[in-house]
Amino acid sequence: MTKAEAPKLARISVRGIVQGVGFRPFVYRLATDLNLKGWVCNTSEDVRIEIEGPRDSIDKFCLNLKAQAPPLAHIEEIAVTHLPAVGYRDFDIRRSLVDKGKCQLISPDIATCRTCLDELSDPNDRRYRYPFTNCTNCGPRFTIIEDMPYDRPKTTMRSFAMCPRCQAEYDNPLDRRFHAQPNACPICGPRVELVDNRGYAVSCSDAMYTAGQMLKAGEIVAIKGLGGFLLACDATSELAVKSLRHRKRRSSKPFAVMVENMEEAKRHCYISMEEEGLLTSPQSPIVLARWRQDSTVSREVAPNLRYLGVMLPYTPLHHILLSDVHLPLVMTSGNLSEEPIAKDNDEALRRLSGIADYFLIHNRDIYSRYDDSVAMVERGSSQLIRRARGYAPYPIPLKFKVRPVLGCGAHLKNTFCLTRDKHAFLSQHIGDMENIETVEHFADTVSLYERLFRIKPVAVAHDLHPDYLATRYAMEMNKGGIELIPVQHHHAHVASCMADNGLQSPVIGVVFDGTGLGSDGHIWGGEFLVADYHSSRRVGHLEYLPLPGGDAATRKPYRITLAYLLALLGEEGLRQGLALMKDVDNAELAIIQRQVEKRLNSPLTSSIGRLFDAVSALLGIRGEIDYEGQAAIELEMAAYKAPHEGEEDSYPYSVAEDGDLRIIKVCDLFSTVIKDSQQGVPRSGISVKFHNTVAQMVKHMCLSITGDAATNKVVLSGGVFQNRLLLNKTVGLLERSNFEVYTHKQVPCNDGGISLGQAVIASFA
Ligand SMILES: [Zn+2]
Ligand SMILES: [Zn+2]
Ligand SMILES: [Zn+2]
Structure with missing residues (x-):
């Protein structure tokens, strides 16, 4: 035997998401294909492997471990130690080792894979139309886990004993369902049932088909999903959508829509390559995509908005339902306005019986509530607006x-x-x-x-x-x-x-949001900070303006407008503003005047969110809101109606220096907006100019701060940056001034x- 051929032993530790994703069968196949001996096992912190054989086979094994890993595995680290051979004769999958203090990552719930989908639609397959079909590459994970390590008895699947055929799949290292903890079939697994809103079973031979027929007839059906109940209705029926709005007490906050497939998604929205990638990813989030004018989805689904939240089916049950109905369906969290999503059958019947006509329920328990994630793509990169299903609990x-x-x-x-x-x-x-x-x-x-x-x-x-x-x-x-x-x-x-x-050195932080208590006791929200993880120094902000009645004013932006006009332009400005705004009650006006003049219950705010609100209400776009951010969102939407969306004009403003602080003054901005409005400039044009102005402010301030801060790195955060027009204009201006600009990606820019x-x-x- 030459030296190169003498067997070697390698001990390998693989960390990351490597459990519950078909990793051990993959290792088994890889080792046996290369004729390597040894074992693999799950521990509380990693997957541990020992392999023995010729050195070049071991090297090949290590290379392929990363290169050919199963689709859901996420390898963070592979550590290899070489040891003397011990003479293993086979390759085994060993029992899991439990070590109480150690930490192991958990896969999020993952959208149904292609192979499972094929089984689902094959009339000859034993899982034909079985709504709980899954394998090691897809299905529920986090929502059914009660503790680690991830084994069936520690999930909500423990009450379902596998039938012999499922057990055989589960035990076979070469099967796609080897150790797939939620493995099930129509014989042994969970079942769906259709009940009415009093909990009585609806007699039918196929609950999913019948639920589909009800949706087609305009009924509202609560559907138990992965992380809770979703409320569904026909998205093309204005009547159904209106009735859902009425019952859910949600008059205009946008709903998301689930469509059958990508072709359907493109019938309703303009979908870019990046957006298509996200929609079809294992995470399968809701994507806010540009809504086509010729879409048959009712405008009631997202009133006044340019973007529609779309998603593709992500569980077998959704796939079956959508292919039965061939209709886009509203799918919104099963709750009453802002309560958490309902997850248990009894709870859903109790809380949602006033909203849904029927309930498509099942007997697999949900352990963790888990909403749909929401993402958008801007400047070619995706960012999450709401991070939940498909992403959490994978760590940042x-x-x-x-x-x-x-x-x-x-x-x-x-x-x-x-x-x-x-x-x-x-x-x-x-x-x-x-x-x-x-x-x-x-x-x-x-x-x-x-x-x-x-x-x-x-x-x-x-x-x-x-x-x-x-x-x-x-x-x-x-x-x-x-x-x-x-x-x-x-x-x-x-x-x-x-x-x-992944930044560490100090940056210029531009934070635009609605509300956040400042260290001086005022309400901040138009902030320029020089900060790192250790400290933060405020170097600039929007001037302080009074918020009459405090937080309550955010529900009625016209009150903010009145207070701002009064504070900035006095009685004359207020008079001119009032001429533009409709129906302001005189008694209410008198109260606001008193609050502002006497500084009664009028906290000061530097919030950019409130600035957007004030301009929106001044232009008569939105004086009262139904959901957070609505006035600002509709002001952004107005800009898209402008004939010259790309226009660069902006409004005047000034920056005053107060020691190290730079303060943006907006008195001229308001007086010029009023003048434009009086001269008949359309709202759309004013909105574009306003957005340009705010982007200019950021550039102007960053240029002034950069020397003092000794950095050209700028991070943009805060919910206001969900405004795509503002985000694009701001990033564009900053980059042209040679700033390195960082925006959110994995984590929402809002308070999430x-x-x-x-x-x-x-x-x-
Ligand atoms: Zn699968
Ligand atoms: Zn079975
Ligand atoms: Zn905030």
């Missing part, structure tokens, strides 16, 4: 090691974030922390993540706002002795965008990303 990778902390987030669109080593476990979207149900969902999910990822936070970070329920949650933890770390809202935004982009920023800052504190 960090460039540095952090200590274990919990970031509790802020208030709206809330998430939390737990850190460990180089991972930030950002929770799925939890919701607006405005009711007890959402707060309970928050607390339950924190415990789940702590348990699943074996994290015991040593500190807890929270927003400065003392009344946020997330802040109160942090205060409660403090009673248990955990260190509290307050983090200013906009500093958290900057840190979140930095972590999203705050907890990540808090956690990273706290872990350095």
Whole structure:
């Protein structure tokens, strides 16, 4: 035997998402194909492998381990140690090793794979039209897991004993369903059932087909999905959509639509290559795509909007339903306005019986609530607006090691974030922390993540706002002795965008949002900071203006307009503004005047979100809102109606210096908007000019700050940057001035990303 042929032993540790994704059968095949001996097993922190054989085969094995890994595997690290051979005779898959303190990543729930789809539509297959078909490459994961390691008894599938054929698939290392924990078939697995809104079974031979017929007839059907119930109706029927709006008490907030396939998606929206890639990805999010004028989806689905949220079917049940009905279906979270999504059958019947006519339920329990994710593509790259199904609980990778902390987030669109080593476990979207149900969902999910990822936070970070329920949650933890770390809202935004982009050195942070308590006690939201993870310095902001009646004014933007005009332009400006606005009640006006003049219940704000609101209401676009951001969103939409969308004109404004602070003054902006309006310039044109102005402000300020900050890196964060027109114009102007611009990608720019920023800052504190 020559030296090269003597058997060697390699011990390999593979980390990342490598469990529950068909990794061990893949390793088994790879090893046996190369005639290598040894074993593979799951542990609490990695997949461990020992292989023995000729050196060149071992090298080939290591190469292919990464190159040919199963589609859902996400390898973070492969460590190889070479040892003397021990003389293995076979290759085995060994029992999982459990080590309590160790952390193992968990795959998100994944959209149905091509192979499972083929079985689903094959009348000769035993899983023909079986709505719970899945394999190691697709199906539920996170939503059914109660604890780690990921084995069937620790999932909500434990009550279903596999039939002999399913068991044989499960036991065979060469089968696509080897150790697929949710494996099931029509004989042994979960079943669907159609019931009416009192819970009585509807007699029918095929529940899914009958549910489809009901949808076609204009009924509203609640459908139990992966992470909760979705409410469905025919998206082409104005009557059905209106009735859903009425019952759900949601008068104009946009709904998402599920379409049968990509061809259908393109019938309703203009879909770019990047958008198509996202829609068909294993994550399969809702994508906000440009809505075609000739689409048959009712305008009631997303009133006044240019973009429609579309998604493709992502479970077998959806595929069956959509191919039965051949109609785009509204699919919206099964809840009443802002409560969390309903997940259990009883709960759904209790909470949704006033909304849905029928319920398509099943008997596989959902362990974790999990909303659909929402993404958009701008400037060729995707960014998440809501991060949940398909993404969480996969962590945001960090460039540095952090200590274990919990970031509790802020208030709206809330998430939390737990850190460990180089991972930030950002929770799925939890919701607006405005009711007890959402707060309970928050607390339950924190415990789940702590348990699943074996994290015991040593500190807890929270927003400065003392009344946020997330802040109160942090205060409660403090009673248990955990260190509290307050983090200013906009500093958290900057840190979140930095972590999203793997940045470490100080940046200029431009944060535009609606509300966030500042360190001076005022409401911030038009902020220029020089910041890193350790500290933050405010170097500029939009001037302070009064918010009459405080937060309540955000529901009625015309009140903001009145207060701003009064504060900036006095009685004469107010008079001119009133002439443009319709139906302002005199008594209400008198109250607002008093509030502003006497500074009664009128906190000061530097919010850019409120600036958009004020202009929107001044132009008569939106004076009262039904959902957060509506006035600003509709102001953006108005710009798309302009004949010269690309126009570069802007409004005047000035910048005053107050020590190190630069303050943007908008008095001239308002007086010129009024003048334009009086002279009959259309709203669309004014909106374009207004957007140009805000983008100019950013460039102007960054040019002024860059020397002082000693950096040309600019990060853009805050919910206002969901405005695509503003985002494009701002990034364009900054890049032309040689700034390096960073925007959000994996993490929402809105308050859904705050907890990540808090956690990273706290872990350095
Ligand atoms: Zn599959
Ligand atoms: Zn079976
Ligand atoms: Zn914010």
